[in-house]
Amino acid sequence: MSVILGSIGPLIVKGVPTTILMTLGLLGTGLLLGFPIAFAQVYGYRPLRWFCRAYEQTFRGIPALVLILLFHSGLARSFHILLPAFTSALIALGLRSSAYQSQIFRGAIQAISQGQMMAARSIGMSKFQAIRHIILPQAFRLSIPPWSNEFSSVLKDTSLASAIGVVELAKEGTLIMTRIQYALGAEWILIIWIVVALIYLVLTYAGNRSLAFLEDRVRIPGFEIRGRVER
Amino acid sequence: MTENKQGMTDQVVLRVEDLHKAYGENQVLRGVSLSIRRGETKVVIGPSGTGKSTLLRCINQLTVPDSGRVWLGEIEATSREADINRIRAQIGFVFQSFNLFTHLNALENVRIGPMKVRGMSKEEATKLAMEELDRVGLGDKAEAYPAELSGGQQQRVSIARALAMSPLLILFDEPTSALDPELIGEVLSVMIALAREGMTMLVVSHEMGFARSVADEIIFMEHGVIVEQGPPAQLFSASKEPRTREFLHKITELYGDQG
Numbered sequence: 001m002s003v004i005l006g007s008i009g010p011l012i013v014k015g016v017p018t019t020i021l022m023t024l025g026l027l028g029t030g031l032l033l034g035f036p037i038a039f040a041q042v043y044g045y046r047p048l049r050w051f052c053r054a055y056e057q058t059f060r061g062i063p064a065l066v067l068i069l070l071f072h073s074g075l076a077r078s079f080h081i082l083l084p085a086f087t088s089a090l091i092a093l094g095l096r097s098s099a100y101q102s103q104i105f106r107g108a109i110q111a112i113s114q115g116q117m118m119a120a121r122s123i124g125m126s127k128f129q130a131i132r133h134i135i136l137p138q139a140f141r142l143s144i145p146p147w148s149n150e151f152s153s154v155l156k157d158t159s160l161a162s163a164i165g166v167v168e169l170a171k172e173g174t175l176i177m178t179r180i181q182y183a184l185g186a187e188w189i190l191i192i193w194i195v196v197a198l199i200y201l202v203l204t205y206a207g208n209r210s211l212a213f214l215e216d217r218v219r220i221p222g223f224e225i226r227g228r229v230e231r
Numbered sequence: 232m233t234e235n236k237q238g239m240t241d242q243v244v245l246r247v248e249d250l251h252k253a254y255g256e257n258q259v260l261r262g263v264s265l266s267i268r269r270g271e272t273k274v275v276i277g278p279s280g281t282g283k284s285t286l287l288r289c290i291n292q293l294t295v296p297d298s299g300r301v302w303l304g305e306i307e308a309t310s311r312e313a314d315i316n317r318i319r320a321q322i323g324f325v326f327q328s329f330n331l332f333t334h335l336n337a338l339e340n341v342r343i344g345p346m347k348v349r350g351m352s353k354e355e356a357t358k359l360a361m362e363e364l365d366r367v368g369l370g371d372k373a374e375a376y377p378a379e380l381s382g383g384q385q386q387r388v389s390i391a392r393a394l395a396m397s398p399l400l401i402l403f404d405e406p407t408s409a410l411d412p413e414l415i416g417e418v419l420s421v422m423i424a425l426a427r428e429g430m431t432m433l434v435v436s437h438e439m440g441f442a443r444s445v446a447d448e449i450i451f452m453e454h455g456v457i458v459e460q461g462p463p464a465q466l467f468s469a470s471k472e473p474r475t476r477e478f479l480h481k482i483t484e485l486y487g488d489q490g
Binding site for chain 1: 291293318319322323324326336343344392396
């Protein structure tokens with residue numbers, strides 16, 4: 001029993017923080033790049049729109065694992081750019097998330113009525129001011145529900161970083177599995193993976209609850225009542 | 232028409248010269264010219280698809296005309312060098328569908344222009360916004376969000392939003408067309424009060440009661456041109472054009488004569 005407890009310890013102490021840190025890094029990178037890409041796709045001049053479209057299509061069109069290997073092993077072998085595994089995974093999955101997030105934000109921006117931009121311009125706001133003060137705050141609110149989807153995917157996709165040796169939750173599980181099956185026997189493997197699965201479940205649930213809380217906090221009064229069907 | 236308009240100067244606030252606008256094959260404006268002096272109210276009427284809304288949008292350049300010129304006072308708005316944001320800040324625009332900023336409450340809707348465009352402090356802008364909300368009778372709704380207001384209230388907030396910019400003139404694009412009949416009156420009375428206070432207004436509307444009581448001139452447009460224009464009394468009783476008479480007859484039948 002002490003072997004089991006001694007094994008679960010590292011999962012919590014080492015695996016979970018790495019997974020959380022990577023998730024935050026990926027979401028942050030994706031957010032920082034995704035928002036400008038979305039606005040450029042909607043409001044940018046044509047060459048910029050094309051560039052963003054190509055970017056977004058590329059990173060949404062390649063499997064996450066292939067991207068990770070490309071940025072880590074590929075760059076290392078061909079150009080002798082050997083990035084730490086964590087950094088490689090962060091770049092590969094971060095760029096990927098920015099492509100997905102850009103489409104979440106683009107959808108949100110396009111869901112805002114044209115009249116909002118027109119009204120903003122009619123009182124003399126520049127295009128930039130209108131985006132900053134009128135479109136962005138509304139797009140942000142509309143983005144939260146689909147963004148919670150992206151959060152859930154990104155959190156779980158961090159497990160792919162184990163392929164290049166990042167010791168996050170899934171990799172930690174693999175290491176413990178190897179140790180435990182010699183010490184206690186193969187039947188304990190199932191227990192370890194159930195624990196790993198539960199930890200992912202709890203993290204995803206906690207994140208989604210926080211986002212639901214945020215959604216509620218920034219809700220526009222009266223806005224959600226329209227057209228509600230009561231029965 | 233009203234006493235306080237007598238003292239106004241003859242200063243031309245808006246001059247529109249030979250505006251043309253086409254959407255593909257569809258010639259919406261085919262040479263429209265008009266001018267408005269300070270304190271005047273002009274009402275544009277005409278069948279739908281005649282270019283009335285396009286005319287208003289071409290004036291503040293929300294739609295860019297193909298040719299023709301627009302002058303706001305001494306400044307040519309259609310000039311390439313013109314600072315269009317500065318010009319728009321001086322032209323109020325009231326939309327048929329209100330277009331209040333949905334994420335801001337009434338006070339914030341009115342305040343944001345003075346703060347972000349005119350560079351007022353928050354305190355100053357708040358004070359001004361409250362005055363404008365009081366002016367349209369909605370001081371008690373300052374905290375309400377657009378989705379919590381009736382259509383008539385939303386339109387009055389949007390008028391307050393335009394007023395807060397201290398515009399040289401206000402363009403109204405069918406301000407009551409999206410409203411339930413019982414809400415039209417509250418918006419019209421705000422507009423009538425504005426006209427009587429000497430606000431310069433160009434109004435696209437078929438509210439003939441409004442036109443009769445405050446318009447200095449009615450402009451009848453059809454197929455992208457101005458068919459006839461003149462004081463309401465003249466147009467109603469002694470219109471020269473048969474099409475004008477026909478149309479006036481039709482809308483007084485539809486909308487009533489009172490307002």
